Amino acid sequence: MSNESAKVYQPSPDFVKNAAVSGMEGYKALCAEAEQDYEGYWGKRAKELLSWQTPFTKILDESNAPTYGWFVDGKLNASYNCLDRQVERGLGDKVALIFEADDGQVTKVTYKELLARVSKIANALKELGVQKGDRVIIYMPMTIDGIASMQACARIGATHSIVFGGFSAQSLRDRISDAGAKVLITSDGQFRGGKSLPLKAIADEAFAMGGCEACTSVLVFKRTGVDVAMTAGRDVWADDIVNKQSDQCDPVWVEAEHPLFLLYTSGSTGKPKGVQHSTGGYLLHAMLTMLYTFDLKKEDIFWCTADIGWVTGHTYITYGPLACGGTEVVFEGIPTFPNAGRFWDMIQKHKVSIFYTAPTAIRSLVKAADTDPSVHPKKYDLSSLRLLGSVGEPINPTAWEWYYENVGGGRCPIVDTFWQTETGGHMITPMPGATPLVPGSCTLPFPGIQAAVVDETGNEVPWGQGGILVVKKPWPSMIRAVWGDADRFKKSYFPEDLGGKLYLAGDGAIRDANNGYFTITGRIDDVLNVSGHRMGTMEIESALVAHPMVAEAAVVGRPDDLTGEAIVAFVVLKGSRPTGDDAKKVIKELSDFVGKEIGPIAKPKDIRFGDNLPKTRSGKIMRRLLRSLAKGEEVTQDTSTLENPQILEQLKG
């Protein structure tokens, strides 16, 4: 496969001239620097970009590989690096956050004000007994206090773990329990698309399920004003405990390896894993990617549309932009409320210069603009934009070109950034003032990242041949552990099949035969990507079989124009196979049940019933066959090993 025939988009001479990574010579020089002295490359930048309370003397510690340590004897504080030092540098009155609420109300927060708010929350957490190393679960909407709560944890050395506000009571319970959290931070409710949705009530349900006994306090912010129950001795209103605190709180200096956060993400088993990140190495990459990939300048208005519930919101909302002293837009709502022009309206209003969003959002806005010309990006003044970004899933060339022409006005480079919860920040991405762009390709590794495509035994395959995406050398922002499961960490990320030294991303990839550009071909494990959200098929299967009517379930993905992949579930009920209206009723029941078990994002788009699932004589479910059925393809595979070929007809859908 080669991109030879594909259209190539060059950065403008103006962009190249002013870019942090200027021209391909600039990019190659950085790669060469890392090649010659790998540790020195990262060490130099860690010294220059981060403020250390105790400087590090050692860069990479491999003594406990594959758990790698970076800058291990150095001490720092992430919140100090994001807030105090900006104030010390004279940026106290610079706007840090331009917050736009769901209803359109705008609040601007300066660095000085954010520091004061964070300090108050930090002091409140201390009053609740939170100490360095304690875990705090944050179940908050996209608000200033959501971000400030994360920073407050970092300030006192507590390890935060955000649970996305769309996750269910069960998911929240599992994470509070797995993390052994001492405190939960939440709000009464959240606004999304003009609707008021509960959060505290769901948290109460989570507690009622049991297993959260170690979590002794719940700090509740007021957002929607909805009535909530408060459990005496456990629940406290932020208005009561936060507002009265001093706005001064000394940062707690932590070792570079101190866990800044855990973030749960789906893998190929039923149980999400708590991905543990460091403080020093993580923050370094958050900053470096802001500077190199996003080419952040002091006058930029940066907007990442992610939610703090996902890693993108951690690195490119809470930490990266602030650590660089930037100004960023923070958005509470959804792209289609009050109409599908919301993003374009906000870019125009706040004069956003760097815009970072997900392909699924772009695809839905293309569709909306096609049907309603009044929300077409061309109707808005988007001339403030100079750079666009994409993240979360492959962006199809058609969506890329639409984004480039209609949003970027044909003048803004698009950085298609490939990375993962586990990698902390960008891994394979264009440098906007250097890399010639090819729609659909995330192009080349970030300077210093040693990505490769290998076969099942860990040997590199020639360009032009598909294989498994790996990273050959440890990098500062890599995952440090799966919380509480050392075995799973090794098996998932440094499997012995590949020699035990290569980081396994879990994606397939192919490099262009001519220029070595990477194209991601999708997950190679049982993980689906629905609207840029990671879902384990096993997780959804476990949820389905937890329903009393269900005997067995198998879940697969099928390509979807809007969401990238869609969830298709094949279900065997304990009773007889339902048809017609009965089937419709059961489908709704099961779908709602999955929504309650995991969250609405896990609801299958399609549920089909069979008397059995297609299995080999040894009882193994033939997933490949199910994938064909899900797509509506004729089954061309060999079904001779199938015990029960007649059920294929039932599952056709």
Ligand code: WT7
């Ligand atoms: C998986 C990671 C990265 C933060 C948001 C998602 C897919 C991510 C791209 C891209 C193709 C991509 C991969 C990856 N993915 N970005 N630019 N091109 N695929 O983080 O939930 O940890 O998911 O998302 O499959 O493994 P995540």
